[in-house]
Each structure stands twice: as structure tokens, then as C-alpha cells.
Amino acid sequence: MPDDIRDEQSATVFQEKSHVAELDAEVMERGVYEAVALLENEPDHVVAKVLADLNPTIATDILWKLPAERRSRILAATPVEQSEQWMRNQGYPQDTVGRLMEHPMAIFRPELTVGEAVEELRDLVKRAFVTYGFVTDANGRLQGVLVFRELLFAEDSQPLREVMLKDPFSLRPETPLPDAMRQVLKRHYPVYPVCDGEGRLLGVIRGQTLFEQQAFEISAQPGTMVGVEKEERLRTPWWRSLRLRHPWLQLNLLTAFTAAAVVGYFEAVIDEIVALAVFLPVLAGQSGNTGCQALAVTLRGMTLGELRPGQATTLVFKEAWLGFLNGAAVAVTAGIGMYIFASSGGHPDPWLLALVVFLAMTASCVVSGMAGTLVPVALQRFGADPATASSIFLTTATDVASMGLFLGLGRTILL
Secondary structure (H helix, E strand, C coil): CCHHHHHHHHHHHHHHHHHHHHHHHHHHCCCHHHHHHHHCCCCHHHHHHHHHHCCHHHHHHHHCCCCHHHHHHHHHCCCHHHHHHHHHHHCCCCCEHHHHCECCCCEECCCCEHHHHHHHHHHHCCCCCCCCEEEECCCCEEEEEECHHHHHHCCCCCEHHHHCEECCCCECCCCEHHHHHHHHCCCCCCEEEEECCCCEEEEEEEHHHHHHHHHHHHHHHHHHHCCCCCCCCCCCCHHHHHHHHHHHHHHHHHHHHHHHHHHHHCHHHHHHCCHHHHHHHHHHHHHHHHHHHHHHHHHHHHHCCCCCCCCHHHHHHHHHHHHHHHHHHHHHHHHHHHHHHHHHCCCCCHHHHHHHHHHHHHHHHHHHHHHHHHHHHHHHHCCCCCCCCHHHHHHHHHHHHHHHHHHHHHHHHHC
């Protein structure tokens, strides 16, 4: 082959690799729909290379958002083992181990000798990144794991069954990611085999990929609490962000009407004692913060698997007790503040106003602490993501409780 043609081909390959790397970086900064739009006009083989570089769950999400015809072409342009793995991954639910599986490259039979395995590996490592070898029987059931250190010190004539690590730890494909994280927390292996109930090797999952995916889920949690979908990113177009966020804002408005209705019900009390209106934001803010603290602890316990069945009641009582203690402590300060404010304004009963603030603050913090636990638990029980818009429901509960208690006590004690 002439040198000029060879140089031209090398330049083309280099340009394509650079372009794929640029697309990889661009896709990682976008949500799924924006990534699909970015790759829409790219050649099928380029899209296949980009998807192969991505986290497997992101790759399958993008792939299955494409039209069926385009998806078929991309799968045809992908190595068979990779395309089959994507098809297999798609059969598992979101946020499970099965969605993150990669194809295991180095698979051997137990009767193969160390020398024969090493020869196969010499060729394999030129084409793929290999961390462990996996030994399976004729039915594909995992028998052991090959660590390269053991191969280094073994005799060439030894069969792999003598040097492999027997009964290795493995994950199940249907395991939710938080449960998988707990299982691997003290192991820290670079790669984990994934097997079905009969022990057949279905794929592997890299520890880095597992932790990256869980970090992404955790980073999305604050947004989901206030109605921001996990798929929204900084590069998401404004019109899509609007479509994702606006329904939750409408829901928030409807729930806010509930709190407004409580204030309207006690309109006569506010007209009679204007000083109460001044402290409404103070009370709502304090009780809301108490509820958010309980909510944060509850969601963290759910994420880490610490909240087991039957423990919700105990947690509710704990948060109620903490709400009482914290509420009573801040209620003393708030009561003093109300007394000073009422006295300077010439109110005839500043002590009674201070008492109303003290009682309402204490009681509302108790209710808020309980709500911070009950809201995510209830959402989970109804089959919803416990973090989804939990802050919206919690805010409504705390506002209704705090304002209702404050104004109700004001009417009972002062009028």
C-alpha cells in the first residue's frame, strides 16, 4: 500500500477517534433525549462506538429511545457480544445491576491449562481491557475466578481448576443498586461477576461503574424532592426543562392553596390580633426546617437500606420526640421575641401571645418531625420513589400544621 494512502487512512482513523471522544464528553453532559438528538445525524458505526464507551445503562437508555430501524442498524454495526449484552441488559428494570452489565471477555473452561489460557489472554488483552478471567462449566455456570497473580506463579501444565479462586462472590442481575452497593461495600473489587439464580454467568459489572451510577442517583435526589426529574441536566434545553418542572409547580400551587385556606379560615383572628400575622413566617420556616431534617435522615436510611420493615413506627416516634425537644428549645426564644414585640406594640396581653407562640412552635415541630418520616414512607408504600416531590408534600403538611395550630391556639387563648 502506498505511503500516502496509508497516511490518509491513519489520519482518518485518528480524526474518527477524536470525534468519538468529543461525542462521549458531550453525551455525558446531556440527558437521554438530548443525547439522542446529538447523535441523530452521526453514522451508525460512530454511534455504536460512542455507546460502547458509555456507562451501559446510559447506552441502553439512549439506544432504546432511537427509532427501531436506526437501533437495528446500530446493533448490526456493534460487535455481536456487545449488542447481545445490550439486549440482555434491556430486559432488567431501571436501577438494577442487570442494566449495568458488560460482556465478560475472558471466559475459560476448568480443564484448560494455565499455558493455554495465557496464550489466549495474550491475544485478548490487545483487543479489550481484561481484569479477571472467569472459569465456567459447559452450561455457563461460574466455577471460579482467575487472578493474574495466580497465573504468574502457576505451572503451565496445571489446569485452571487448580489455580482459580473457587466459589467467588457474585451479584444477581435483578438486585437494586442500593442493595448491590451494600453487598460490595467492604469488598472493593474492580470487577464483579453477575450470575442468575442457577449460577450462570450473565455479565460483569465494574466497581467504578457501580459507584458512578449510585453517585448519579444520589446527586439527583435533592432535585427529585422538589420536582426536578433525574434526566434534567445543565445542558437540557429550556423548553424541556419547562415541561419537566412545570407540572410539579402546578401541584405545589394546589397544595399551597390548602395552607392559604387555613389562613383564610382564621382571617378574623388575624384581623383582631395583627401581631400573629408577623410570626406566621417564623413559625412556618422553623417547622419546615425541622421536617426537612427528618426527611433527609429518612431518605438516607432508605437509600442505605437501614430502614427495615417494621422500623417506620419507631422512627416516627423518635422524630416526634426530637421535634418536641428542638421545638420547645426554639419556642422559648421565639416566645421571648413575641413578648418583646407585643410589649413594644402596646398589646395588653404580651404573655399570652408569648404562650401561644411557645405552644404552637413546640407542637408544629412535633408534627413536622413526624411528617418528615411519614411522607417518604407513604410514597414508598404506594409504589412511588420516596424522594419524588417529597419536599412539596412535606411543605404542605408543615405549613398547614404550623399555621393551623398557631391561629387556632390564638383564637382559643386570646379571644
